[in-house]
Amino acid sequence: MISNTIDQEIKQAMLAKDQARLRGLRAIKAALLLARTEKGQAEEITADGELKILQRLVKQRKESADIYNQQGRQDLAVVEEEEIAVIAQFMPAQLDREAVEKLIADIIAGAGATSVKDMGKVMGLANKDLAGKADGKLIAEIVKAQLA
Structure with a gap:
């Protein structure tokens, strides 16, 4: 579980x-x-649940950093980017675009789409x-391009 590691870190x-x-x-x-x-939550969070939380944290910080960069507030954008780097260490390695394209092509072939x-x-x-290996926007973009 990530919780124990986080405390030590x-x-x-x-x-x-x-x-x-x-x-x-x-x-x-x-x-x-x-x-x-949270209300209705089980005692422990699953590994998938932890991964979704980490993805949400990274997404929030990326959006904030983009806004700060657009407003010329590099000092605040740097803070967000530093936090992204820390959070990303606890996530699986991100796949590059070519690897995602290949995997999606296999999924499309397997599904008969x-x-x-x-x-x-x-x-x-x-x-x-x-999940956790590629950004959702990238996945959607590649799926749409391959199915078009």
Whole structure:
């Protein structure tokens, strides 16, 4: 579980006085704690649940960094990008575009999809197979391009 690792990493970051790393780790810990205490939530979060939380944290920070860059606030964008780097360390390695294209082509062939009408079916399979390994926007873009 990531929770135990995060606690150890927070201690090490505090001892090293690494503020950027500490911010990212605390964000992860807060998100996991919030998810664990949500109404209707089971005692423990599954590994898939943790991965979804980490993906959401990275997505939020990317959006914030983009906004800050558009507004010329590089100082704030850097903070978001530092946190992205910390959070990404606890996620599976991201696949490059060519690898995602190949995997999606295999999924399309396996599903027998032939047109854009089959996009929903293909997206479901692709998101399941590529969870945490590729960005959802990239997956959707490639699926749409290959089915068109």
